[in-house]
Amino acid sequence: MLKDITLGQYFPIESPMHRMDPRSKIVLLIFMIVAIFIADNPITYALVTVFTLLIILLSKVPIMMYIKGLKPILFVIIFTAVLNVFLTPGTKIDLWGYTTPMTWEGLILAGKMALRLILLIIASSALTYTTSPIILTDGIEKLLKPLSYLKVPTYELAMMMSIAIRFIPTLIEETEKITKAQQARGADFDSGSIFKRIKALAPMLVPLFVSAFRRADELAVAMESRCYQGGEHRTRLREIHFKGIDLIAVLVFVLFFAAIIVLGILF
Amino acid sequence: MIKTEHLRYAYQTDTEETIKFVLDDVNLTVNKGEFVAVLGHNGCGKSTLAKHFNGLLLPSGGMVYINGMNTKQEDLYQEIRKNVGMVFQNPDNQIVATVVEEDVAFAPENLGVPSDEIRHRVDEALKTVGMYELRLHAPHLLSGGQKQRVAIAGAIAMEPECIVFDEPTAMLDPKGRSEVIETMLKLKNEKNMTVVLITHYMEEAARADRVVVMDRGKILRDDTPKNIFSEVKFLKGLGLDVPQVTELCYLLAKAGIPVPQDVLTVEECADALMQLL
Numbered sequence: 001m002l003k004d005i006t007l008g009q010y011f012p013i014e015s016p017m018h019r020m021d022p023r024s025k026i027v028l029l030i031f032m033i034v035a036i037f038i039a040d041n042p043i044t045y046a047l048v049t050v051f052t053l054l055i056i057l058l059s060k061v062p063i064m065m066y067i068k069g070l071k072p073i074l075f076v077i078i079f080t081a082v083l084n085v086f087l088t089p090g091t092k093i094d095l096w097g098y099t100t101p102m103t104w105e106g107l108i109l110a111g112k113m114a115l116r117l118i119l120l121i122i123a124s125s126a127l128t129y130t131t132s133p134i135i136l137t138d139g140i141e142k143l144l145k146p147l148s149y150l151k152v153p154t155y156e157l158a159m160m161m162s163i164a165i166r167f168i169p170t171l172i173e174e175t176e177k178i179t180k181a182q183q184a185r186g187a188d189f190d191s192g193s194i195f196k197r198i199k200a201l202a203p204m205l206v207p208l209f210v211s212a213f214r215r216a217d218e219l220a221v222a223m224e225s226r227c228y229q230g231g232e233h234r235t236r237l238r239e240i241h242f243k244g245i246d247l248i249a250v251l252v253f254v255l256f257f258a259a260i261i262v263l264g265i266l267f
Numbered sequence: 268m269i270k271t272e273h274l275r276y277a278y279q280t281d282t283e284e285t286i287k288f289v290l291d292d293v294n295l296t297v298n299k300g301e302f303v304a305v306l307g308h309n310g311c312g313k314s315t316l317a318k319h320f321n322g323l324l325l326p327s328g329g330m331v332y333i334n335g336m337n338t339k340q341e342d343l344y345q346e347i348r349k350n351v352g353m354v355f356q357n358p359d360n361q362i363v364a365t366v367v368e369e370d371v372a373f374a375p376e377n378l379g380v381p382s383d384e385i386r387h388r389v390d391e392a393l394k395t396v397g398m399y400e401l402r403l404h405a406p407h408l409l410s411g412g413q414k415q416r417v418a419i420a421g422a423i424a425m426e427p428e429c430i431v432f433d434e435p436t437a438m439l440d441p442k443g444r445s446e447v448i449e450t451m452l453k454l455k456n457e458k459n460m461t462v463v464l465i466t467h468y469m470e471e472a473a474r475a476d477r478v479v480v481m482d483r484g485k486i487l488r489d490d491t492p493k494n495i496f497s498e499v500k501f502l503k504g505l506g507l508d509v510p511q512v513t514e515l516c517y518l519l520a521k522a523g524i525p526v527p528q529d530v531l532t533v534e535e536c537a538d539a540l541m542q543l544l
């Protein structure tokens with residue numbers, strides 16, 4: 001079950017979105033999130049929704065992937081929607097002659113919030129689906145480059161991040177293996193008081209950490225064997241370049257963003 | 268290619284009073300284009316020896332030369348690592364990237380090779396190990412044998428003259444094992460690479476040009492597989508095995524049946540037995 005996590009899952013195909021510079025994708029995503037939260041009337045909502053659909057199309061990633069990506073936050077969406085519907089003050093909704101504790105204002109707010117969350121997740125997934133973690137961290141590193149003049153080790157941070165992403169599935173698999181091994185020895189993770197359960201975790205966490213340290217050690221040796229010596233003089237398989245397609249994307253986005261602001265003021 | 272002279276090595280430990288030499292007066296020469304297998308009981312110092320071949324460890328005593336370069340010379344270490352690739356036991360712990368081709372590109376990236384040359388090397392390396400079709404896959408979804416071939420491609424992409432394999436098949440199933448061994452033989456035969464293989468599988472060692480037997484930090488034998496494996500008693504004494512067919516012939520001979528003692532493959536054994544009938 002844990003293995004189904006889609007976090008940072010890259011979808012290796014060719015598409016206009018895949019060809020874009022990760023830096024433009026990251027910056028545009030940030031502004032896209034702002035646009036999603038600025039949108040506050042039916043027209044602007046329609047516009048961001050259409051724009052998000054356009055992103056899905058341009059990424060060429062099957063829409064099912066995006067829907068699958070929404071699953072983990074389904075609970076959050078429903079939970080906030082329910083809270084909004086019941087707790088927002090306003091005109092009560094009448095159902096079959098009964099007055100319910102739900103309000104019309106709450107219902108509208110719940111709809112807006114749900115739409116915003118869904119668009120937000122889709123837009124962010126579009127970035128991770130179309131950008132491999134190495135290129136993504138490359139982009140982040142380049143964007144943070146100015147910080148390196150303040151002695152922030154940007155290259156090392158980016159490397160750590162991409163290795164962390166690389167080892168998530170490995171460590172998840174290991175956790176499952178250890179859990180099963182300990183359960184086979186009679187460990188009980190699912191019953192008793194909260195303290196008992198936390199205590200039961202120890203025989204799982206200890207081997208997990210021991211193995212993580214061993215892995216780190218072996219990985220360091222393997223990296224050194226492959227001539228790793230830090231960030232200087234390093235070249236890339238895919239150098240990232242700001243290309244024509246990025247320029248088009250940025251121009252289109254600027255128009256879209258301006259439209260959101262103007263329509264937000266007019267209506 | 269690789270030459271060690273009176274190599275000694277002791278790990279620095281704070282706890283132990285007496286210094287224990289893990290490697291003790293090791294003299295070994297590996298020639299260019301040769302396939303050398305290293306055998307020995309657990310903890311006899313095989314991995315420690317391997318780590319001297321690319322300067323990951325430096326000798327406590329004696330010298331190690333790679334193509335005439337002394338590993339102790341500090342300004343040469345990158346050049347030495349580039350010449351001797353390493354493949355380790357656990358494929359999961361040597362893969363750094365989340366896409367196959369990006370992982371293979373890691374070494375040339377570190378060496379500052381220009382992008383289009385990296386592309387070329389990566390494609391070549393992946394074709395050599397037969398993983399080109401899977402170049403855009405996520406490594407964690409591959410089988411053990413495939414992961415290990417990616418690791419081999421990662422070493423080849425440095426364009427080394429020699430690759431040292433430290434128990435590359437220990438964690439693999441029989442299918443993965445034969446994939447890795449075939450890849451290794453291909454490197455030797457087609458790319459003319461020098462191969463050093465540390466292994467616990469005698470069938471693998473039998474395919475080498477030369478077999479080196481180690482025990483407690485010393486080299487006891489250095490000879491052809493035929494000569495080494497005919498000394499069944501000696502190997503058993505060290506806690507090592509011999510290929511199954513060799514053992515069969517040994518037992519037959521012991522029972523008084525005249526069969527040769529230097530058979531290594533199933534075919535040879537079958538021939539020898541046919542002669543009797």
Ligand SMILES: Nc1ncnc2c1ncn2[C@@H]1O[C@H](COP(=O)(O)OP(=O)(O)OP(=O)(O)O)[C@@H](O)[C@H]1O
Pocket residue numbers: 278279280289307308309310311312313314315316
């Ligand atoms: N980092 C270390 N620090 C201290 N001692 C070590 C270290 N690594 C290995 N040793 C010791 O050195 C000896 C040789 O280890 P080495 O790993 O070279 O053996 P090996 O022949 O590769 O064994 P195996 O077949 O189990 O891989 C062992 O006794 C081991 O305990």
Ligand SMILES: [Mg+2]
Pocket residue numbers: 313314315433434
């Ligand atoms: Mg070892």
